[in-house]
Amino acid sequence: xxxxxxxxxEWAGITVGIDVGGSAIKAGFVDTRSHCLVxxxxxxxxxxxxxxxxxAGAAAALATQVLAQEVGAELTTPAGPGGFRALRIGVAIPSxxxxxxxxxxxxxxxxxxGTRPAALFDDALRQALSxxxxxxSSLQVEWFFLNDADAAGISECxxxxxxxxxxxEYSRLFLTLGTGIGSALFRGARxxxxxxxxxxxxxxxxxxxxxxxxxxxxxxxxxxxxxFPEWAARLSTVLNTxxxxxxxxxxxxxxxxxxxxxxxxxxxNLEESSARVSIARHFNSAGVIGAGLAAAWDLRP
Numbered sequence: 001x002x003x004x005x006x007x008x009x010e011w012a013g014i015t016v017g018i019d020v021g022g023s024a025i026k027a028g029f030v031d032t033r034s035h036c037l038v039x040x041x042x043x044x045x046x047x048x049x050x051x052x053x054x055x056a057g058a059a060a061a062l063a064t065q066v067l068a069q070e071v072g073a074e075l076t077t078p079a080g081p082g083g084f085r086a087l088r089i090g091v092a093i094p095s096x097x098x099x100x101x102x103x104x105x106x107x108x109x110x111x112x113x114g115t116r117p118a119a120l121f122d123d124a125l126r127q128a129l130s131x132x133x134x135x136x137s138s139l140q141v142e143w144f145f146l147n148d149a150d151a152a153g154i155s156e157c158x159x160x161x162x163x164x165x166x167x168x169e170y171s172r173l174f175l176t177l178g179t180g181i182g183s184a185l186f187r188g189a190r191x192x193x194x195x196x197x198x199x200x201x202x203x204x205x206x207x208x209x210x211x212x213x214x215x216x217x218x219x220x221x222x223x224x225x226x227x228f229p230e231w232a233a234r235l236s237t238v239l240n241t242x243x244x245x246x247x248x249x250x251x252x253x254x255x256x257x258x259x260x261x262x263x264x265x266x267x268x269n270l271e272e273s274s275a276r277v278s279i280a281r282h283f284n285s286a287g288v289i290g291a292g293l294a295a296a297w298d299l300r301p
Contacts, residue, residue, distance in 0.1 A: 015030050015089065015293075015295040016087060017089075017289055017292030018062065019091075019288045019291060020108070022094060024045060025043070025055070027063055028288050029066055030090075030296075035293060042062045049109045053120065056121045056123075056124040057124050060127070061128055086141070087139060087141050088144065088295035089125075089144070090143075090151065090295035091143065091144065092146060092148040092287040092291040093112070093146075098193075098194070098301055099300075100118060100144075100145050101114065101115065102145070103194075122141055126139075142295070144291070144298075145300075146299060147196075148182060148287050149176050150193050150194065150301070151290035152254055152286035153184020153185075153191065155282050155286040155290035156174050156254060167188075168189070171247070171250070172186045172252060173186075173246060173248040174280070175252070177217060177253060177254070178256060179217065180219070183196065197242060198212050198217070199213065200212050205234075216237070216238045218257040221257070228264045232264045232268055236270065239251060239268065240273070243273045247275075249276065250276045253265075253279055253280060254283070254286055256283065258280050261279045
């Protein structure tokens with residue numbers, strides 16, 4: 001799946017990005033030219049249980065707040081069919097997504113599996129825009145669903161880096177360190193979606209096997225009260241496993257804990273690796289920005 005902007009994806013102005021997490025849903029306008037948020041980012045708790053219907057309702061409520069901003073009148077996307085205003089909305093979900101269908105469910109209700117959520121979200125948004133009634137809205141919406149880690153990776157590894165301009169085969173592995181370990185793998189402008197490397201088995205200190213994210217995620221650090229040196233040692237083992245398998249030229253590390261990178265980045269020990277290590281720029285807004293960019297670039301895994 002390529003992040004190159006084809007002629008069909010030249011979507012001027014802004015899109016809306018929505019990032020569905022296990023504990024919170026975030027939404028905002030995304031400027032498709034600067035790759036940044038425009039206006040306010042809105043957040044609400046993820047409803048529990050996080051069924052498709054309840055998440056769609058919460059996301060629609062956030063989207064109406066986003067659309068109510070004055071910036072929307074200035075930067076609305078082009079007119080759609082019939083002269084109605086059109087909008088593209090990208091939604092990042094904690095699921096493997098293929099053909100716009102959720103195939104797995106992580107930190108959301110199992111009823112997501114097998115769901116094609118576009119119609120559900122569209123109906124919820126129309127009801128929210130019409131004050132909770134079943135009336136229709138003149139807003140024409142295209143929906144784009146993708147894996148949450150892929151969305152975050154897109155925000156950090158879009159197709160306009162100097163490295164890619166110099167080498168279209170430049171390979172990057174983006175990792176988001178949070179509740180689990182999310183991953184997005186790029187070669188040049190091409191995203192290989194749904195890699196889910198946090199589930200890859202690694203050998204722990206005592207030689208026993210464990211899923212990488214069950215041993216070295218930021219959530220594990222907090223839950224087990226690990227010191228930064230202890231956690232950095234675990235993370236180094238995970239990174240060395242990934243590097244040995246994929247040989248990326250750059251590792252980009254994100255997630256909320258990346259804001260404290262100065263406390264653990266110097267402690268990483270990458271064995272025999274020429275991979276450059278960098279810290280993500282967008283922190284907790286990465287999923288929103290990447291979802292909006294996916295919508296702009298016609299990315300539908």
